[in-house]
Amino acid sequence: MSLPTTTRMVEVRTQVLKANDNDARLLRQRFHNNGVFVVSLVSSPGTGKTLFLERTLTMLRERYRCAALVGDLATENDARRLERAGVPIRQIITGSVCHLEAKMVSDALVGWNLDELDFLFIENVGNLVCPATYDLGEEMRLVLFSVTEGEDKPRKYPTIFNTADVAIITKIELATVTEFDREAAYASVQAVRPGMRILELSAKTGLGMNQWLEFLELRSAERSERLVVV
Amino acid sequence: MHELSLAMSILDIAGEESDRRGGAEIKSIYLKLGPLSGVIKQALISAFDLAREMSPFSKVELVVEEVPLRVRCHVCDTERELPCFQDLCCPECGTPCGDVVCGRELEIVAMEIES
Ligand SMILES: [Zn+2]
Secondary structure (H helix, E strand, O other): OOOOOOEEEEEEEEEOOHHHHHHHHHHHHHHHHHOOEEEEEEEOOOOOHHHHHHHHHHHHOOOOOEEEEEEEEOOOOHHHHHHHHOOOEEEEEEEOOOOOOHHHHHHHOOOOOHHHOOEEEEEOOOOOOHHHHOOOOOOEEEEEEEHHHOOOHHHHOHHHHHHOOEEEEEOHHHOOOOOOOHHHHHHHHHHHOOOOEEEEOOOOOOOOHHHHHHHHHHHHHHHHHHHHHO | OOHHHHHHHHHHHHHHHHHHOOOOOEEEEEEEEOOOOOOOHHHHHHHHHHHHHOOOOOOOEEEEEEOOEEEEEOOOOEEEEEOOOOOOEOOOOOOEOOOEEEOOOEEEEEEEEEO
């Protein structure tokens, strides 16, 4: 390429997501200061994520103070469904945006006293691609997939599985009917995120829900200890 | 897709750099992209072509360098480049390697400016 004027190269080391990363860092600090354990959920549509969250909130609210933010495309209304769990719920309408960003989370939290919460859940928009790139300041990211979606789901969406902390296999009550190959599913998760913790459950029958809540309480307690030490 | 919003962020960062240099014209933007960034190169370039039309930098070029995925194998005690991001294990000893050294990049590394 010939140019009439001279040009020169300048080094610019800048993260494209620096604005979101910064918002997420501030959120994470705030969550730590307020002692609230924040869990985000990502999945494809149809995984049963909303039912899982409803069940989790219903069981957890007996002992803890919980709330949830729900990212919905304009056409959905998971928030209304979740209100049945009897905890504060706020909806984040993303419109045409296919993922949540940290700024949307902090905007949605305006007016909530985080000091009064033990657990906050953030349900992302049903999408396994775009949410991978955005840190929301969460402590734990769950990626959910159901036995009906196929064992190779993790290998099809390696990035989101790689950025998540825990994989949850849902609709386990259908495992036999769908001839779900557990070993293949576990291998697929381990291939894209070695060492990842996997939990199996059914929000419908309640199978595995207690183990999930015990796991969550344990992680939350460990985090509190870590923060006290630091 | 989220590529359009990323393209707009890239142009915003170019705008900041131009302002910092007294309105210098930005000719091209060099970006490093890792396979685990969650961004597809072609989708980003298409989105960028669209986004720059709506920006003050309608002629700026985006040069994307795809960087390889590298992990650390703790058994071999060395870094390994992986040919495929759907199977994070050491190509030599087969040990699963979750320790990603690079491959998540979504970073502007340089710009070519008119001087
Ligand atoms: Zn090795």
